[in-house]
Amino acid sequence: MKTKTSVQKLTRTRAIVGLLSLGLITLSCSNDDDPIAVDEEEVITTMTITLTEGSNSVTLQTRDLDGDGPDAPVITTGTLTANTTYTGAIVLLNETETPADNITLEVAEEDDEHQFFFTTSGAIGSVDYTDEDGDGNPLGLAFTFSTGDAGNGVFQVTLRHEPKKPNDGSLADAGGETDIAQSFTVVVE
Amino acid sequence: MKYSIMLLFALLLCGKSVAQKCESILLGEIIDFHNNTSLDGATISVTGKNIEVLSKNGGKFRIENLCDGVLELEISHHECATKFVTIIIEGDTYEKILLEHHLEELEEVQVTGDFTKTTTSAQEERLTQRELEKFSGASLGDALKSLNGVSSLNTGGNIVKPVIQGLMGSRVLILNNNVRMQDMEWGEEHAPNVDINANQDISVVKGAAALEYGGDAIGGVIIMNPLPIIRTDSLFGKTQTSLFSNGRGGNITTSLTRSYNSGFYIRGQASFKQLGDLEAPNYLLSNTGILEKGASFSIGKRDFLQGWEAYYSFFDSDIGILRASHIGNIDDLITAINSEEPNIINDFSYDIDRPNQEVSHHLGKLSYYRRFEGLGKWSLQYDFQKNKRFEYDVRVGEDANKASLDLSLTTHTLSTDFKFDATDGLDIKAGLLGRYQNNFANPETGVRRLIPDYDKFDLGVFSIAEYQAKNNLVFDAGIRYDFSRVNAKKFYRTSRWEERGYNEDFGTTIIDDLGTQLLTNPIFDFHNISATTGFEYDFGKDTRLRFNYSLAQRAPNPSELFSDGLHHSAARIELGDLRIKSETASKISASLEKNSASWGYSFAPYLNSINDFIVLEPGSVEFTIRGAFPVWVYRQTNAQLMGIDASIYNNWNSNIRTDHKFSWVQGTDTSTDIPFINMPPAALNNSITYKNKKIKNLVLNLESMYVFEQQRFPSNILVFSPEQQIEVPLTINTPPPAYHLLAMDIETSYSIRNTNDLKVGLRVTNILNTNYRDYLNRQRYFVDDLGRNISLRIIYNY
Structure with missing residues (x-):
């Protein structure tokens, strides 16, 4: 009986010492370093569409420097000439980084996983793809853009990531995930 | 063991010679350990000899003609557990023997324990072993749903968050082997990081009445404990495997326990689970597989007087998130809601692709208790937890394999309590807790942190008491104070900081201005008081009434702030608010119960009024280059939740039993009189069970579950769709229609080496392969819920 009691005491002492030392570890864990800022890496802040016909060029742009922040994108639009066929090109930038990161290159590289879709209404005639991915499906970084008679028109541009390819050209059929969805109201004179 | 030896001096001189002749006398006294009163009427017998005496006249007894040496006594008393004592006889000997008079205090050393409730007056339910075995391959949330009043908020089939009487997340505490889980419970798509197979004694307290575990359990407390260890020299184990047709996988779990007469034990347990893509009745749910691993190990010694335990558990899960639910903007969401089928259906696969979650949880615990004669029991516990969460999105280029969210949450807790139980009929427990927590959000993700780096300090002090006023009337009461301090370092976009109007109230917290971003150091202190009181009154043998009032305060969690x-x-922007204060709930609950052999019922209404209730709801819409997004904002308002959990059962004869359960809850924003979002709809559950011991212990159960359509929900918001160029309603709040599911379970037992040591069960859920969507499944916008699932389980005890 005596032996048993002393063993119990020893066990108890060990347990208490163990708990106390773990308590001390607890206290030594704080860390006062300031966290590092994160710059969003794959955000597209800016899409610039250049429409060129001879020496004329018109720029349509949407720019959202705070990304998912509360500020809405700033949209710049232009005036087009009636019954004209423009050559279109798209440039995508991430301007939260300095210097700005050119996302166009990433899209071109992963062309089989991306596609631009163009929807038009009003005074815009048609938009046709002039580029394609490795599998021969349309991509949309380059295209031709034809205006109709004078009036107003809406030009919608949607970039889908991992759409179904090939698709019937409609957003509904393509599916995927929207990376860009912007519309530009244009005046055709 | 406290003891004393007293030699009677009259016999001292001739002690040696007397001993050799086996003429020693043992004088003894039997004492109640708890209050030091003497116990008459105990039987004392000497092992191996035909000697038996009774204690009388103040607990005293006397045995004559004993030889010197070691002697074992067996002491039994009708109100106490039988006790064996070893005594060394050296001449005439005096021995004081302490008996454990309070049987219910013996949980630690009991062989088979009856369920001791955590609270006396609150609504409390417990899962049976059979239910647990049925859900061994599922999640904790799935198993708990079999309890009345418990539902779940799901993200698909594998992320299941328990909802207790309409409340979840930080309002529901999970106690894992007496350790409060710190596993980022704030997120709607964060499931509890526990292995249901690790701790097999699971009960739920509905409400904040279990104050010893925390004062902020406005929803309730889920208590998971290991099964009691048998204090005997034995080695036993259990292995269970389940195979599932839906997901084409299964799980296996095994546990092994070695125990000794001394109370020493070692126990180990491990589980593994893998499922591939789950299936809705009409299509495959691509990327919904799961891979889960769990292990736990404990070593300890449990004696009546004192005991200790070291426990470690590990849980790791990799969960695929439905590919079709990862979407770009509001138009994608509208398209998904309007289409019958998901836009991505791939071939069946076990691979878990993006998007997915990888979560692991380590838990370590050291505990010790000691009883003090005539006073009570003291406990001390230290626990450590590390929760690591990676969330992967569909990303492009170099970032494709980088996590979008990478959080590490580390928690240390030191707690102690003392239970005073010396006075008959009155138990008082008082305790103290200190906790330190650190969250680290890894910036390497290249994605702005959703939850910032923070340090959190908690200090809690509580006292609870239970008083047995009469044989059939028990009162309980408790009070608790909690202090917590959150010290965060968070980056805000300058535009967000200004839009939220933080500059005025929190301008002084800015520690660095990076142009487009601000580094801030908000520090918040919260002082919370919680209290509870109630009673349990027994009418006759089988019927009882419980009544409880509880007041609980909860500090906002990091997500809410x-x-x-x-x-x-979910294609949504979520915004916390630095101005959020603690919420305060007052809950009244009652329950009238009858449990007789032939039939029984439970009728349990409740009313929960919550001031400054923190709710996340869709409000405005914000535009980005990706299109429009609804903004879900945390706001505070006053809430009222009322509901009822009712059940009735009847044993029609010795073979057939029927069970009927109904639960209903209604949540209203009392400031605006608008119903709350995500309140579980009413549910009606009926089942019939046929049991026959003669046919291999057959248990056959048929179950019908009817879930009503939620009629009360906030109105939808209008959003401008860039694709359609018009404002359209975003029907994210509209609940899906009611549904009815049938399930069947059949189980038989076989005797291989011991009686009924092998059990085989077959279970079919959603028998009719019904198409349905559940209001509380976040993926209901995209896909139907799970189709038929046939599962086979084999359980072997050895």
Whole structure:
């Protein structure tokens, strides 16, 4: 009986010492370093569409420097000439980084996983793809853009990531995930 | 063991010679350990000899003609557990023997324990072993749903968050082997990081009445404990495997326990689970597989007087998130809601692709208790937890394999309590807790942090008491104070900081201005008081009434304070608010229960009024280059939740039993009189069970579950769709229609080496392969819920 009691005491002492030392570890864990800022890496802040016909060029742009922040994108639009066929090109930038990161290159590289879709209404005639991915499906970084008679028109541009390819050209059929969805109201004179 | 030896001096001189002749006398006294009163009427017998005496006249007894040496006594008393004592006889000997008079205090050393409730007056339910075995391959949330009043908020089939009487997340505490889980429970798509197979004694307290575990359990407490260890020299184990047709996988779990007469034990347990893509009745749910691993190990010694335990558990899960639920903007969401089928259906696969979650949880615990004669029991516990969460989105280029969210949450807790139980009929427990927690959000993700780095300090002090006023009337009461301090370092976009109007109230917290971003150091202190009181009154043998009032305060969690960013899984921007204060709930609950052999019922209404209730709801819409997103904002308002959990059962004869359960809850924003979002709809559950011991212990059960359509929900918001160029209603609040599911379970037992040591069960859920969507499944916008699932389980005890 005596032996048993002393063993119990020893066990108890060990347990208490163990708990106390773990308590001390607890206290030594704080860390006062300031966290590092994160710059969003794959955000597209800016899409610039250049429409060129001879020496004329018109720029349509949407720019959202705070990304998912509360500020809405700033949209710049232009005036087009009636019954004209423009050559279109798209440039995508991430301007939260300095210097700005050119996302166009990433899209071109992963062309089989991306596609631009163009929807038009009003005074815009048609938009046709002039580029394609490795599998021969349309991509949309380059295209031709034809205006109709004078009036107003809406030009919608949607970039889908991992759409179904090939698709019937409609957003509904393509599916995927929207990376860009912007519309530009244009005046055709 | 406290003891004393007293030699009677009259016999001292001739002690040696007397001993050799086996003429020693043992004088003894039997004493109640708890209050030091003497116990008459105990039987004392000497092992191996035909000697038996009774204690009388103040607990005393006397045995004559004993030889010197070691002697074992067996002491039994009708109100106490039988006790064996070893005594060394050296001449005439005096021995004081302490008996454990309070049987219910013996949980630690009991062989088979009856369920001791955590609270006396609150609504409390417990899962049976059979239910647990049925759900061994599922999640904790799935198993708990079999309890009345418990539902779940799901993200698909594998992420299941328990909802207790309409409340969940930080309002529901999970106690894992007496350790409060710290596993980022704030997120709607964060499931509890526990292995249901690790701790097999699971009960739920509905409400904040279990104050010893925390004062902020406005929803309730889920208590998971290991099964009691048998204090005997034995080695036993259990292995269970389940195979599932839906997901084409299964799980296996095994546990092994070695125990000794001394109370020493070692126990180990491990589980593994893998499922591939789950299936809705009409299509495959691509990327919904799961891979789960769990292990736990404990070593300890449990004696009546004192005991200790070292426990470690590990849980790791990799969960695929439905590919079709990862969407780009509001138009994608509208398209998904309007289409019958998901836009991505791939071939069946076990691979878990993006998007997915990888979560692991380590838990370590050291505990010690000691009883003090005539006073009570003291406990001390230290626990450590590390929760690591990676969330992967569909990303492009170099970032494709980088996590979008990478959080590490580390928690240390030291707690102690003392239970005073010396006075008959009155138990008082008082305790103290200190906790330190650190969250680290890894910036390497290249995605702005949703939850910032923070340090959190908690200090809690409580006292609870239970008083047995009469044989059939018990009162309980408790009070608790909690202090917590959150010290965060968070980056805000300058535009967000200004839009939220933080500059005026929190301008002084800015520690660095990076142009487009601000580094801030908000520090918040919260003082919370909680209290509870109630009674249990027994009418006759089988019927009882419980009544409880509880007041609980909960400090906002990091998500409610700091959330700030875009969730791809729901195409929504979530915003916390630095101005959020603690919420305060007052809950009245009652329950009238009858439990007789032939029939029984339970009728349990409740009313929960919550001031400054923190709720996340869709409000405005914000535009980005990706299109429009609804903004879900945390706001505070006053809430009222009322509901009822009712059940009735009848044993029609010795073979057939029927069970009927109904639960209903209604949640209203009392400031605006608008119903709350995500309140579980009413549910009606009926089942019939046929049991026959003669046919291999057959248990056959048929179950019908009817879930009503939620009629009360906030109105939908109008959003401008860039694709359609018009404003359209975003029907994210509209609940899906009612549904009815049938399930069947059949189980038989076989005797291989011991009686009924092998059990085989077959279970079919959603028998009719019904198409349905559940209001509380976040993926209901995209896909139907799970189709038929046939599962086979084999359980072997050895």
